[in-house]
Amino acid sequence: MSPRQDVSWNQRHRLGQIRSEADAGVYRPHHPSVTLRIRGALRTAALERAWLRLQKRHPVIRCGFDLEDFTWRLDTPAAASGIVLVDSTAAETESSAVARMERLVDAPFDFERGPLARLVLLRRPEEDLFALVLDHLVADFWSLDLLMSDLTTLYADELGLAAEPLPPVSLPYPEQVRQQNAHLESADGIRALNTLAAALRAVGPIPTTRFEGFSGKSRAGYDRTGLVRAAFGTGLTSAVFACARGYRVTPWTLIHAAVHRALYALSDQQSVGTMLMTANRESTAVHQTVGFLASKVVVATQRDDQADTAAFLRGFQRAMMNALDFTAIPWPRLIAHMEPDALGCHAQVPYVSFNPQNSTMRRWLGGWEFTGCESEPLDLAGSTPDAAVVVSLTEVEGDIAVSLYHRTDWYPAEAVERLWRATERTLREWVREAGTVDGAP
Numbered sequence: 001m002s003p004r005q006d007v008s009w010n011q012r013h014r015l016g017q018i019r020s021e022a023d024a025g026v027y028r029p030h031h032p033s034v035t036l037r038i039r040g041a042l043r044t045a046a047l048e049r050a051w052l053r054l055q056k057r058h059p060v061i062r063c064g065f066d067l068e069d070f071t072w073r074l075d076t077p078a079a080a081s082g083i084v085l086v087d088s089t090a091a092e093t094e095s096s097a098v099a100r101m102e103r104l105v106d107a108p109f110d111f112e113r114g115p116l117a118r119l120v121l122l123r124r125p126e127e128d129l130f131a132l133v134l135d136h137l138v139a140d141f142w143s144l145d146l147l148m149s150d151l152t153t154l155y156a157d158e159l160g161l162a163a164e165p166l167p168p169v170s171l172p173y174p175e176q177v178r179q180q181n182a183h184l185e186s187a188d189g190i191r192a193l194n195t196l197a198a199a200l201r202a203v204g205p206i207p208t209t210r211f212e213g214f215s216g217k218s219r220a221g222y223d224r225t226g227l228v229r230a231a232f233g234t235g236l237t238s239a240v241f242a243c244a245r246g247y248r249v250t251p252w253t254l255i256h257a258a259v260h261r262a263l264y265a266l267s268d269q270q271s272v273g274t275m276l277m278t279a280n281r282e283s284t285a286v287h288q289t290v291g292f293l294a295s296k297v298v299v300a301t302q303r304d305d306q307a308d309t310a311a312f313l314r315g316f317q318r319a320m321m322n323a324l325d326f327t328a329i330p331w332p333r334l335i336a337h338m339e340p341d342a343l344g345c346h347a348q349v350p351y352v353s354f355n356p357q358n359s360t361m362r363r364w365l366g367g368w369e370f371t372g373c374e375s376e377p378l379d380l381a382g383s384t385p386d387a388a389v390v391v392s393l394t395e396v397e398g399d400i401a402v403s404l405y406h407r408t409d410w411y412p413a414e415a416v417e418r419l420w421r422a423t424e425r426t427l428r429e430w431v432r433e434a435g436t437v438d439g440a441p
Helices: 009-024 044-057 094-106 141-158 173-185 187-199 234-247 251-265 309-324 331-338 413-433
Strands: 033-040 084-087 117-123 128-134 225-231 271-278 295-302 352-357 373-377 389-396 399-407
Touching: 009 173, 009 331, 033 094, 033 141, 044 117, 044 141, 084 094, 094 117, 094 128, 128 141, 173 187, 187 331, 225 413, 234 251, 234 399, 234 413, 251 271, 251 295, 251 309, 251 352, 251 389, 251 413, 271 309, 295 309, 295 331, 309 413, 399 413
Parallel strands: 084 117, 271 352, 352 389
Antiparallel strands: 033 128, 033 373, 117 128, 225 399, 271 295, 389 399
8 A cells, every 4th residue: 555645746736726616615626537428239238347447547537636745646546437327217308418418527526535536327218428527637548548458458358359468557646756756855856847937937837828819807707708719711721830830830839839929919028928738748658647747837028029920920839849848847837936826716817818729639538438438528528728818729620629718707708809810910921921821711
């Protein structure tokens, strides 16, 4: 049995949010999840046996936390839990069944005693609604892919079918946390933290971004959010990819740079910082690790209205590489160093987050199959964003789908639409300069 240990900085930040919410009588679920529609002969008993085996393979999803001293209760894991099995009624409509799944996904976990994961199955006459749900304390989206891959493999094994043995977990999450904490407390870790903080003096760890259409409000409620959707179209997508090759950057870097250019066009800010999500899975040792390893880095640029496209992109690429050089410093550790009062709190200033998902990153959107069944994604409401605006890009079938999640107290839909029009206009200008598209709107 593992002893208790100190939490990671990611966990410390999340636990602080949980404790402050509890003190305020507020509940905000932050649950990475896989939600599917499954059609076919899904064997519930075999699925439950596979689920029990999965929890034993990854015991961190059964362990709670001490909310007073922020230690991880690895010494007292909860017993493996069965499936949350719900049968639909004859009178239940499609929309009411989906609404019930949303409630089951959002239901609170026992943060102190665990477990911090559940498997939900709502059985309907023509299909099963499936959800694998975890709290962010113990999992990120990479973890979801691992758990689903393991679960479908174990399910096939429980059916008595040939299945590949599961790969070993080289570095369990608690050991990864111990190693990370030791590095951050070392001379090298402290030196890296100080260097990063100095580089971000102009924008800070949570870069305030106020562009045209900002409401001016000091706070934003989490229960008031909006979503603006757009799409590149196959023509612009192809042109952006070609333009990016010409400038020797990735398409996602080109689009991210265009967001920065648009923010300068829509504001008088002399510096802009945006958040970029990172998986932090470069080492093969953590490829099979279930845990909250994902983090954010701050990409910070300075206004230069005289820079041509090539110069602007070179500067943005340097800013991107500088940010990625410091992925070993978790974002909450940077917050604690630069703005300690913001640690363990939801954002009190409007910031912009950039979250690209290329085709190889989208397996968790329904790319797994249970033997003998067909599945497709089940769209649920999802978690409320912490950022004022989240620019989420998804590569799919030669196109790029754009989802702009926004907190409406800070930015109404019209302002977010204006931001995206400015971004797309910038991209069209760049690809026209490069001769890869005619630039027509």
